[in-house]
Amino acid sequence: MTTPELTKNQSLVFHTLSDAKTPLTAYVILEQLRDEGFSSPLQVYRALDKLVGQNRVHRLESINSFVACAHECCTEQAAAVFAICEKCGKVSEFADAKLARHVKAWARSDGFQLNKTTIELRGECQACSNDCYNNEKNEKHR
Amino acid sequence: MTTPELTKNQSLVFHTLSDAKTPLTAYVILEQLRDEGFSSPLQVYRALDKLVGQNRVHRLESINSFVACAHECCTEQAAAVFAICEKCGKVSEFADAKLARHVKAWARSDGFQLNKTTIELRGECQACSNDCYNNEKNEKHR
DNA sequence: GTCGATTGTGTAATACTATTACATATGCAA
């Protein structure tokens, strides 16, 4: 799979996401890029569309946010699993081949032509669970 | 698990969803219930919150829509899988115990306390695939 | 029964997320 060069806007958006510790919404990205000349949501969404199409960025459907791919551009695009901590907002991404096979097998048996698989887990990460004496340390992420 | 009685608004929203052939957005539900006295999105969202909390209704994150549970109120809430046809908009819901076990096992091993699992498949259902001579019959659902 | 707490409801306003429409620019190929 080739990875085309990024345009200026795409690159700005991608690096904003890469630098972030948590997923960002399109409007947060917009705010962060005002100084770079961004002035409209569409500039962000257009860049995101491209980046998502190239699997360099993933969209987290359940929190309307975007995150840079953790796998240096994953190819097993069909089975990325995201564990989203509702406390600190951090996300771990992992690719689960077994799960992917399972889902694909179901689709085949049901005649469903699979375009995209979304798997998102919501809960509390280990770090936050250990943090039981610091419950108020981080703001709550929805 | 007990299934509390529904209030008037909850019941109206639930029956609207039960009667629908596809998932509905909150605002579509609102339009359908104007005649019943609904006038504000909040009336819909409040009812939906309750219904989702009781697992009588599921929220489809990837299409911002809601659908009545296909299992007469499913209890295996952690592993509902939704296959969403992007052509006709219909959804099939199925509960996959193996997949659920798999996900739970991962969460345990990673110290992630799982609150909710979202698994949504996007693609084209068998009926629509067979429909290759009627491509324009149905409007495209995102 | 009354008090108070909880839950449900009505309405308005607002916030957040995403797209359409149209104009302009840039790069590459025939």
Added chain:
DNA sequence: TTGCATATGTAATAGTATTACACAATCGAC
């Protein structure tokens, strides 16, 4: 050069969800 695809800028609008505040209904403790 022309033509086409892609990228960009800007404004307006559409679609989704929540906050805030007021009031009503229900239920249990007393």
